[in-house]
Amino acid sequence: MPPMTDLWIRPALPDDLDAVLAFWKTAAEGTSISDDRAGVERLVDRDPEALLLAELDGELVGTVIAGFDGWRCHLYRLAVHPQRRRQGIGSALLDAAEERFVRLGGRRADAMVLVRNESAQRAWSAAGYGPEEHWRRWVKPLTD
Secondary structure: OOOOOOEEEEEOOHHHHHHHHHHHHHHOOOOOOOOOHHHHHHHHHHOOOOEEEEEEOOEEEEEEEEEEOOOOEEEEEEEEOHHHOOOOHHHHHHHHHHHHHHHHOOOOEEEOOOOOOHHHHHHHHHOOOOOOOOOOOOOOOOOO
């Protein structure tokens, strides 16, 4: 595998959002209630550096949301294009997200990983993350 010297990680801009949403349909597992233009616009408006994009030769090849609320560091939507997986893109995105968290004063990062997504579980484990079985996520949809 050739080195990815042209991999560029940067925050998403408003003009990127339609491409990000289309990318997630190909590269992300599952869908979220916030996977729409309005949801992603709110994220970028509130925290312009939270949605990180990985580009290789001008092509969008990966994303991660690195959200920090001043208390906790949350990772969502780590996605790498299926044809670009196992090339270090996900690791580079996580490195950038973790650097952001440290810069902001974060102390621990957590990731939302679907139970059925075994390949994602392997990737998160390889990056040093592990499940905390004593926690359970409780949710309540606020919209239909």
